Amino acid sequence: MLDYTCFEGILFPANLVPKETLQNVCNKFVVKEDDLIILTYPKSGTNWLIEIVCLIQTKGDPKWIQSVPIWDRSPWIETGKGYDQLIKMEGPRLMTSHLPMHLFSKSLFSSKAKVIYLIRNPRDALVSRYFFIRKLNIVKKPDSLGTYIEWFLKGNVAYGSWFEHIRGWLSMRECDNFLVLYYEDMKKDTMGTIKKICDFLGKKLEPNELNSVLKYSSFQFMKENNMSNYSLMEKELILTGFTLMRKGTIEDWKNHFTVAQAEAFDKVFQKKMAGFPPGMFPWE
Ligand code: A3P
Numbered sequence: 001m002l003d004y005t006c007f008e009g010i011l012f013p014a015n016l017v018p019k020e021t022l023q024n025v026c027n028k029f030v031v032k033e034d035d036l037i038i039l040t041y042p043k044s045g046t047n048w049l050i051e052i053v054c055l056i057q058t059k060g061d062p063k064w065i066q067s068v069p070i071w072d073r074s075p076w077i078e079t080g081k082g083y084d085q086l087i088k089m090e091g092p093r094l095m096t097s098h099l100p101m102h103l104f105s106k107s108l109f110s111s112k113a114k115v116i117y118l119i120r121n122p123r124d125a126l127v128s129r130y131f132f133i134r135k136l137n138i139v140k141k142p143d144s145l146g147t148y149i150e151w152f153l154k155g156n157v158a159y160g161s162w163f164e165h166i167r168g169w170l171s172m173r174e175c176d177n178f179l180v181l182y183y184e185d186m187k188k189d190t191m192g193t194i195k196k197i198c199d200f201l202g203k204k205l206e207p208n209e210l211n212s213v214l215k216y217s218s219f220q221f222m223k224e225n226n227m228s229n230y231s232l233m234e235k236e237l238i239l240t241g242f243t244l245m246r247k248g249t250i251e252d253w254k255n256h257f258t259v260a261q262a263e264a265f266d267k268v269f270q271k272k273m274a275g276f277p278p279g280m281f282p283w284e
Contacts, residue, residue, distance in 0.1 A: 003015070003139075003140075004139060004140070004158065005017060005018065005019050005022075007019055007022045007023075007103070008102075008103060009160075010100065010103070010155075010159065010160035011139075011156065011157065011158050011159075011160065012078070012158055012159065013138045013139050013158050015138065016079050016080075016138065017078050017079055017080075018080050020080075021078055021079065021080050021083045022078060022099075022103065024083060025077055025078055025083065025097075025099065025103070025104065025105055026103050026104070026105065026106075028105075029077065029083070029086075029087070029105040029107070030105070030107045031105050031107040031108045031111045031113045032091055032092075032093065032111070032113065033111055033112050033113060034091045034092035034093075034113070035091065035092065035093045035094075035095065035111075035113040035114075036053070036092065036093070036094050036095070036113070036114050036115075036116070036201070037095055037096075037097065037108070037113060037114070037115045037116070038050055038053065038074060038094070038095070038096045038097070038115075038116050038118070039096075039097055039098075039099075039115055039116070039117045039118070039169060040096075040098060040117070040118045040119075040120075041098060041119070041120075041122075041125060041159065041162050041165045041166065042098050042125065042129055042158065042159055043120070043124075043125040043126075043128035043129040043132060044118050044119060044120035044125050044183055045118055045120055045183040045186060046096060046098070046118065047070055047222070047228060047230075047244060048183075048186070048217065048222065048248075049116065049118050049181070049186075050070055050073065050074045050094075050096060051065060051070070051216070051217040051222055051228055052193075052194055052197060052213060052217045053074070053094065053116070053197065053201075054070075054073050054074070054094070055212070055213040055216055055217055056194065056197060056198055056201065056203055056205065056213055057094070057203075059203075059205055059206075059209040059212075060205065060208070060209035060210070060211070060212025060213045060216070061212070062212070062216045065216060065225060065227060065228060066225060066227055067227065068227060069227050069228075069232055070227060070228045070230075072085070073094065074094040074095055074096045075089075075095055075096065076095075076096050076097060076098070077095050077096070077097045077099070077105075078097055078098070078099050082095070082096075098159045099159070100159065100160055100164060100165045100168050100169075101165075101168030101169050101171070101172075102168060111177075112177050113177065114177050114178075114179070114200065114201065115172070115177060115178045115179070116179045116181060116197065116200070117169050117170075117172075117173075117178065117179070117180050117181070118181045118182070118183060118186075119166060119180065119181070119182050119183070119281070120182070120183035120184070121183070121184065121250065121251070121253070121281075121283040122152075122162040122163075122265075122269070123253035123257065123262075123265060123283075124183070124250060124251065124252055124253050125162065126148065126149065126152050126162075126253065127145070127252055127253045127256050127257075128246060128252075129148075129157070130142065130145055130148045130256075131246055132244070132246070134239075135238060135239045135240075135241050135242035135243070136237060136238060136239065136242060137236065137237050137238070137239065138237060139158055145256055145257075145261075146258075146261060149257075149261055149264070149265065153264070153265065153268045161272075163268075163269075163272035163273060166273070167272075167273075170276075179196070179197070179200045181193060181196070181197075182281070182282050183250070184250050184282040184283055185282055187248075187249070187250050190214055190217075191210065191214055194210060194213050194214060194217075195210070198210075219245060219248040222245055223245040229243070229244055229245050230242075230243070230244040250283070251283075
């Protein structure tokens with residue numbers, strides 16, 4: 001079913017994210033103090049971050065990441081299946097979400113639950129998603145990258161506008177229980193990011209354990225790990241050539257945008273992100 005659900009004016013993939021679950025997340029779900037929540041806009045490196053967090057939790061032991069599918073280790077709260085898993089799960093729970101802030105459970109805002117918010121250059125998240133959805137039977141496919149850029153800039157894509165997502169969640173950036181990370185920094189200094197996450201979670205790992213986290217969360221290891229590379233996805237959802245682990249680089253958008261598309265994107269970016277301090281985003 002190549003269809004969208006529209007909830008509060010935002011599009012969601014109908015077969016993965018039912019309206020009823022969105023209502024439940026918004027109004028019923030109770031965040032617990034010992035929850036750890038991974039938040040991202042789609043294609044920002046979500047699964048990489050989940051893999052790192054799982055490995056930190058096991059002190060670099062790869063048994064868990066090699067035996068349990070990534071979506072069962074950190075269920076997506078807005079998916080029907082993930083929601084059902086999470087409400088039955090004993091704590092401390094690890095969970096993932098792509099929801100914009102205003103649709104997330106209000107109980108988060110009075111809780112000490114830890115949140116990691118990962119951001120990626122929207123141009124790269126766009127290109128990543130463009131190639132991803134072309135090989136998936138989940139949502140309507142654009143006829144070209146140009147069309148997809150138009151949809152993206154208007155927020156007419158699943159999970160809505162990147163700009164609103166970032167603006168919303170970044171309003172929590174001064175909170176002690178909220179860690180902001182950037183995909184670009186993770187690429188440039190992965191070990192530094194792993195240590196930052198350990199500090200945030202209050203985990204002390206030995207140097208050999210940190211090295212193990214680094215090794216098993218690498219692009220190559222994740223690509224070969226069937227529990228993390230999405231090869232276990234339902235067969236009817238994927239087309240030949242589908243892969244989560246496409247390139248794993250920064251600035252791939254430069255290989256795909258025309259000069260005019262890049263200029264149009266910049267214009268919208270400057271307008272929508274006005275007011276953030278200079279140097280806020282590592283790619284600018
Ligand atoms: P590309 O399509 O640009 O390669 P998400 O997990 O949010 O769906 O994001 C997927 C993107 O993260 C893909 O980007 C994928 O290659 C990249 N990615 C996943 N694991 C990675 C890793 N270990 N190192 C670097 N990038 C990774």
